[in-house]
Amino acid sequence: MKIEQLGRHILVEFYDCDKEILNDHDRIETLMKEAAIKSNATVVESVFHMFNPWGVSGAVVIQESHLTIHTWPEYGYAAVDLFTCGDTVNPWIGFDYLEEELKAGKSETTEVPRGIVEQIKRNSKDKYDKITFKPEAAC
Numbered sequence: 001m002k003i004e005q006l007g008r009h010i011l012v013e014f015y016d017c018d019k020e021i022l023n024d025h026d027r028i029e030t031l032m033k034e035a036a037i038k039s040n041a042t043v044v045e046s047v048f049h050m051f052n053p054w055g056v057s058g059a060v061v062i063q064e065s066h067l068t069i070h071t072w073p074e075y076g077y078a079a080v081d082l083f084t085c086g087d088t089v090n091p092w093i094g095f096d097y098l099e100e101e102l103k104a105g106k107s108e109t110t111e112v113p114r115g116i117v118e119q120i121k122r123n124s125k126d127k128y129d130k131i132t133f134k135p136e137a138a139c
Contacts, residue, residue: 006115007065007085010095014078016105023073025050031101032060035094036067041084064089078102083114 021027029048036043041062048058054074060067065083072078080098082091099107 004117005113006117006120007083007113008091009112009114010082010091011110011112012078012080012082012095012098013108014080014099014102014104015076015107017071017076017078018103019073019076021102022071022076022078023054023056025056028056028069028071029058031098032058032067032069034101035082035097036060036062038097039082039084039089039091039094041067041089041094062089067094076105078104085115 021031025048029046032048033043033046041064044061044063046058046060048056050056055071057070058068062084064085066081067083068081070079080095082094084091095107095109098104
């Protein structure tokens, strides 16, 4: 039986990445936006910040949710969240792209289903007995 859910949230640990890339504000922003586009998401806006002396944090808001990153260049490590809604966006494509572009030596992932429809129906104070799962309408 397929779980009906509104979104997919992939939590990523990238290890042994290229330290120069992880400390390059403009490149990280470009890579994150490109990961969204390659995943078939619609980019709405992005905000990125360079820390002193190193590290970049940022978010790409997409019509279908968001992608975020925080880098620790001194450790060659990046934490990334790829949260997408609907069935037209594939966050795993973005993951593959970032893994390659950050030159990660190793990665670990956890995928978390978000907005499980049966739990929404069961736990909401409003009654959604007639709710039907429409992934194309999600987000």
